[in-house]
Amino acid sequence: MSRSDAPAGTILETERLRLRRLEPGDLEALHALYSDPEIRRYFPEGVLTHAQTKAELDWFVAGDPDHPALGLWATVLKPGGEFIGRCGLLPGIVEGRPEVEVAYLIDKRHWRRGYGAEAAAALVRYGFDTLGLTRIIAFVDPANAASAATARKAGLALEREIALEGMRTAIYTIERRRDADETDSSS
Numbered sequence: 001m002s003r004s005d006a007p008a009g010t011i012l013e014t015e016r017l018r019l020r021r022l023e024p025g026d027l028e029a030l031h032a033l034y035s036d037p038e039i040r041r042y043f044p045e046g047v048l049t050h051a052q053t054k055a056e057l058d059w060f061v062a063g064d065p066d067h068p069a070l071g072l073w074a075t076v077l078k079p080g081g082e083f084i085g086r087c088g089l090l091p092g093i094v095e096g097r098p099e100v101e102v103a104y105l106i107d108k109r110h111w112r113r114g115y116g117a118e119a120a121a122a123l124v125r126y127g128f129d130t131l132g133l134t135r136i137i138a139f140v141d142p143a144n145a146a147s148a149a150t151a152r153k154a155g156l157a158l159e160r161e162i163a164l165e166g167m168r169t170a171i172y173t174i175e176r177r178r179d180a181d182e183t184d185s186s187s
């Protein structure tokens with residue numbers, strides 16, 4: 001978790017990862033991931049151009065004015081800071097209900113080393129403990145076994161499937177346990 005002596009821009013730390021604010025200098029590393037058809041296989045919009053990647057990066061560098069505590073964050077290895085992906089918590093509306101989504105994307109050169117699950121689990125803890133969220137969801141293409149397994153490893157469970165922009169999408173969810181945020185004054 002984030003510590004007071006962590007480098008500036010740190011959102012949270014895990015044993016092996018640091019999630020920090022995205023910076024303009026992340027553009028080429030981010031574009032290398034966003035332009036890779038294998039990494040972007042399950043994104044409805046597919047690969048992004050350099051200009052599209054820059055527009056998205058600019059948005060997250062500036063921060064969402066309506067949700068400044070949320071965002072996508074550079075996911076870097078400790079201690080050297082190698083950029084291996086971007087993960088975060090994003091606002092959205094699903095069937096009329098405001099939700100916060102945990103999002104994860106890791107460089108394929110680093111897949112299956114536990115980084116995706118490590119980041120996702122840390123984001124869930126951060127969302128509940130630091131941001132005070134009560135519910136976090138993940139959108140999962142039912143064909144994306146890696147995404148479903150990552151959501152499950154972070155404690156989310158399949159809630160339902162919906163049609164999202166014409167695509168069948170599984171909604172995984174986790175809710176903060178009530179006893180985690182209540183003092184035991186009722187018993």
Ligand SMILES: CC(C)(COP(=O)(O)OP(=O)(O)OC[C@H]1O[C@@H](n2cnc3c(N)ncnc32)[C@H](O)[C@@H]1OP(=O)(O)O)[C@@H](O)C(=O)NCCC(=O)NCCS
Nearest residue numbers: 039104105106111112113114115116117145146147149150
């Ligand atoms: C989803 C993603 C972040 C997982 O990252 P990762 O670092 O490889 O994940 P982990 O090593 O932490 O593995 C987490 C779980 O997923 C499973 N997993 C990983 N890749 C898998 C694959 N290709 N097929 C099936 N399961 C897979 C792991 O086995 C593990 O589950 P287990 O411990 O129960 O076996 C990564 O595959 C990715 O970035 N994909 C492209 C972007 C994407 O599709 N993001 C999600 C949708 S928006």
